Amino acid sequence: MLELRSVTAGYDRRAPAVRDVTLTVSSGESVGLLGPSGCGKSTLARVAALLHRPDSGEVVLDGTPVRHWRHRAPRELRTAVGVVFQQPRLSADPRLRLADLIAEPLRATGRRASAEDRVAELADTVGLTPDLLTRRPHEVSDGQLQRACVARALVLRPRWLICDEMTAMLDASTTAALVAVVEAYRTSTGAGLLAVAHDHTLLTRWCDRTVHWKTVTEPR
Amino acid sequence: MSADTTVVEKTVWRAHGTARRSTHTLRLYVSAGLVAVTALAVLLLPPLVQLDQQAVDLAAKLLPPSWSHPFGTDDVGRDLLLRCVYGLRVSLLVGVVAALTATVIGTAVGATAGALGGWADRTVMRLVDTFSSVPHLLLGIFIVAMFRPGVWPVVISVGLTHWLSTARIVRAEVLSLRSRPFIDAAVSGGASRWRVVVRHLLPGVLPQAGLAAVLMVPHAMWHESALSFLGLGLPTHTASLGTLIQGARGSLLAGQWWPTLFPGLFLIIPTLAIAGLAGVWRERINPRRRSELSL
Numbered sequence: 091m092l093e094l095r096s097v098t099a100g101y102d103r104r105a106p107a108v109r110d111v112t113l114t115v116s117s118g119e120s121v122g123l124l125g126p127s128g129c130g131k132s133t134l135a136r137v138a139a140l141l142h143r144p145d146s147g148e149v150v151l152d153g154t155p156v157r158h159w160r161h162r163a164p165r166e167l168r169t170a171v172g173v174v175f176q177q178p179r180l181s182a183d184p185r186l187r188l189a190d191l192i193a194e195p196l197r198a199t200g201r202r203a204s205a206e207d208r209v210a211e212l213a214d215t216v217g218l219t220p221d222l223l224t225r226r227p228h229e230v231s232d233g234q235l236q237r238a239c240v241a242r243a244l245v246l247r248p249r250w251l252i253c254d255e256m257t258a259m260l261d262a263s264t265t266a267a268l269v270a271v272v273e274a275y276r277t278s279t280g281a282g283l284l285a286v287a288h289d290h291t292l293l294t295r296w297c298d299r300t301v302h303w304k305t306v307t308e309p310r
Numbered sequence: 311m312s313a314d315t316t317v318v319e320k321t322v323w324r325a326h327g328t329a330r331r332s333t334h335t336l337r338l339y340v341s342a343g344l345v346a347v348t349a350l351a352v353l354l355l356p357p358l359v360q361l362d363q364q365a366v367d368l369a370a371k372l373l374p375p376s377w378s379h380p381f382g383t384d385d386v387g388r389d390l391l392l393r394c395v396y397g398l399r400v401s402l403l404v405g406v407v408a409a410l411t412a413t414v415i416g417t418a419v420g421a422t423a424g425a426l427g428g429w430a431d432r433t434v435m436r437l438v439d440t441f442s443s444v445p446h447l448l449l450g451i452f453i454v455a456m457f458r459p460g461v462w463p464v465v466i467s468v469g470l471t472h473w474l475s476t477a478r479i480v481r482a483e484v485l486s487l488r489s490r491p492f493i494d495a496a497v498s499g500g501a502s503r504w505r506v507v508v509r510h511l512l513p514g515v516l517p518q519a520g521l522a523a524v525l526m527v528p529h530a531m532w533h534e535s536a537l538s539f540l541g542l543g544l545p546t547h548t549a550s551l552g553t554l555i556q557g558a559r560g561s562l563l564a565g566q567w568w569p570t571l572f573p574g575l576f577l578i579i580p581t582l583a584i585a586g587l588a589g590v591w592r593e594r595i596n597p598r599r600r601s602e603l604s605l
């Protein structure tokens with residue numbers, strides 16, 4: 091279970107972007123979080139991915155309360171949560187070829203040996219041809235780059251996936267393909283999913299449960 | 311509002327790129343050509359001609375430029391062309407090594423400050439500000455004065471006083487890079503702090519740091535000359551552009567212009583060429599900022 095307990099977070103303590111949010115994602119469950127733009131969804135996604143320290147509140151992963159964030163978080167906890175961001179251009183290192191981009195988490199965690207097979211397998215899953223893998227981010231389209239970013243998020247087999255507006259920049263067919271990839275991964279591994287978006291139709295079709303931002307924050 | 315008061319705006323598109331590009335290319339070719347000539351002269355001439363730059367010929371002292379001595383001779387009859395080439399060799403060596411030293415220190419300090427952030431960043435950058443408040447020639451003189459004259463004290467002096475601007479550039483670049491989502495993605499993928507810096511941040515700042523290093527070479531050469539001219543840099547028997555100009559001061563007053571002019575030209579032309587090359591590079595990687603000469 092990925093639990094967010096009365097999380098308050100933001101970039102300025104006097105005006106937090108996220109106020110008192112409580113949300114639980116069970117293993118194998120997919121939760122859609124709907125909300126208007128600018129309401130703090132992405133900040134919440136960063137907190138859930140242990141990338142941003144909340145001002146108050148708690149994040150609990152399978153009963154383990156998270157005490158440290160970013161680099162200080164234990165590597166097993168950090169890599170238990172995979173993240174896909176909204177803008178593939180910004181979330182891919184412009185210097186890495188797509189194959190290196192996908193393999194990077196394996197190399198960073200000392201699993202270099204298995205990288206080649208795993209990249210080939212994942213490229214096939216997300217629909218990237220071998221010639222695309224040799225290109226750099228500026229040589230592929232947004233959709234192709236987002237496919238690589240999804241592959242990178244899945245490469246360490248995370249127990250939770252956080253998709254922060256993953257499909258906002260994509261066309262309908264790529265959206266469908268990537269949602270299918272994520273769903274196939276979830277059914278085969280039983281991972282939990284937190285999908286953040288402002289597209290109601292997409293979330294209700296994609297997720298087991300869709301919650302609105304207003305219902306997860308405490309009314310004040 | 312009536313129709314005849316409506317102002318029809320016309321947008322005139324001019325092909326303004328072409329004129330700028332041609333001066334651009336000219337500057338690139340001239341600078342690259344001069345740097346190539348300098349490099350060839352400095353690297354190939356001494357081993358090829360095998361002449362003794364220290365050969366004293368008192369009978370031929372202070373000869374004006376002629377066919378046998380194209381740049382004339384100095385006050386003890388040494389050939390000035392040869393002295394200038396050897397001097398440029400020493401000055402370039404000092405310039406390049408000092409610029410590299412400054413860049414390595416600056417990149418390390420700037421990357422550390424930028425990557426750590428928070429109070430570490432503030433402390434380091436306030437220290438950098440403190441150092442930059444002292445005029446760096448003064449600081450350089452203080453450092454060379456602690457050693458016996460030689461090449462290495464000059465390198466250390468210039469290297470230790472010129473990393474501040476590089477540190478600022480690298481820190482700013484690291485700060486802007488580290489807030490990008492791809493760093494978040496790397497952290498989430500289990501990358502250690504060290505790996506994020508080495509794999510994602512440093513490759514991103516290398517073009518800027520490299521440019522700063524190249525721009526630092528002419529600056530360091532001028533510092534070497536200034537220190538040697540003040541008698542604090544290289545020992546007077548070592549030919550460097552600074553020592554040559556320093557040694558020629560006396561004869562300039564007596565009307566002999568060549569011992570000062572030629573080392574001066576050897577200092578100005580290669581440094582302008584290197585700065586010009588760096589300027590072209592800067593416009594390539596950052597077209598919005600006009601390049602200026604920073605010597």
